[in-house]
């Protein structure tokens with residue numbers, strides 16, 4: 655039975671990846687940071703099938719201990735301070751976790767068991783003020799937030815450890831991927847949850863920032879398969895994962911409100927508080943390398959994704975008000 659460690663298992667992607675690996679017959683070890691409250695909501699349903707171990711990307715020795723204790727074949731580094739606006743308020747913490755945390759984990763692998771295969775969760779935010787459209791593996795980076803800058807560091811240190819120490823270390827440059835398990839502060843979930851609350855009569859407006867920003871939105875469940883495929887490759891190589899389609903925040907609103915028979919224009923209020931000091935205006939992937947070399951393709955399209963999220967939030971919010 656292959657063994658994998660997932661950092662960030664309590665996050666959106668960690669929970670889908672854990673399910674995916676369990677279905678493939680893996681033993682799954684989830685690394686979690688200590689907290690005074692339980693944050694296992696997303697993995698509650700599989701908690702008996704996984705092993706939870708404490709560790710923190712801030713703490714080198716905890717990472718060495720986890721790798722030494724479990725000696726996994728694969729490590730997926732999904733843990734990060736992942737919310738872009740927070741990275742302006744907490745730039746140093748973001749750098750510590752999202753950037754230096756990667757080096758700490760790579761060091762633990764290099765020192766304890768360099769045979770371990772390593773996946774780094776890189777991000778399309780690294781393309782930022784994109785210098786070409788669509789963005790692919792060779793597109794130069796131009797990050798626009800402390801989060802994007804930290805991810806560029808995490809990306810290059812992964813490449814550097816691969817080239818310096820011959821580690822099987824790869825980086826997946828993933829475009830936005832969403833789901834009913836997305837955190838409530840990210841725009842897609844904020845919209846689907848807002849639509850449900852408006853439809854059920856709990857609130858009468860939804861306050862958002864820049865409606866013209868465009869993203870390449872896919873379904874998180876599809877993307878975790880791509881992470882796994884990258885670690886099964888014959889040679890370590892980086893890949894872009896995305897749908898190749900781009901939509902604006904405004905379009906996401908239109909489709910989400912229309913799904914429940916409402917007109918978004920009557921409910922959405924633009925609020926300066928949600929604008930960013932520097933915006934990423936347009937992201938769209940060229941995922942052709944992953945399609946050709948890994949056979950990876952997203953299965954859920956934009957309309958299906960929006961419907962899936964709105965339906966899930968309608969159910970959730972109606973249960974809460976009952």
Ligand code: NAP
Nearest residue numbers: 662664665666667710711732733734736775777828830831
């Ligand atoms: P998420 O839901 O925000 O999950 C982040 C995870 O990191 C949580 O489990 C969190 O634990 C953990 N974490 C935070 N700080 C930590 C620390 N110091 N030590 C250990 N664990 C820590 O993120 P996601 O959407 O699943 O994304 C997964 C990864 O992919 C992240 O690295 C993100 O930056 C990257 N990414 C995401 C997307 C996307 O569209 N979702 C696209 C590209 C790249 P708690 O539960 O304790 O907070």
Ligand code: F7E
Nearest residue numbers: 736738777778779829830839840841842862863864867928
């Ligand atoms: O913003 C605009 C906002 O916060 C998307 C993370 O997973 O994907 C995610 O980062 C867009 C931005 O995601 C609101 O200005 C408008 O242009 O959902 P988001 P993100 O910043 O793209 C990347 C790939 C990651 O790696 C990150 O970890 O939507 N927007 N109004 C808004 N955004 C938010 N959050 N809230 C609003 O009210």
